[in-house]
Amino acid sequence: MSSGNALEWFKSSYSGSEGGQCLEVAYEPATIHIRDSKADAPTAPRITVAPQAWAAFLAW
Template identity: 65%
Template sequence: MSTALQWFKSTYSGSEGGECLEVAVCPHTIHIRDSKNPEETGPTLRLTPTTWAAFTASLR
């Protein structure tokens, strides 16, 4: 049995649209998608939590 991913946008994302990413966090995978293409069949990027942490740390 699979459960649906719980997607969320950054608190830095505005309501006016534009370039936003949505993220869904699972124990062993971080899922990332374009908020303009939120369909279940749309492309997603999947990262390990370690890779996600390194990526977000590099943005600071």
């Protein structure tokens, strides 16, 4: 979170409402943040990757 602003997290439209194993994602121009949807925001651990890495993952 380089800008100091709160990130806007969202769950995938593929995530169901039964509360299973889901991820949340937040986009910034230079980074993509990924965390467990059940995490205690804002202190939850997250993975941060470059947009190119995220695009490659989604294309896989």
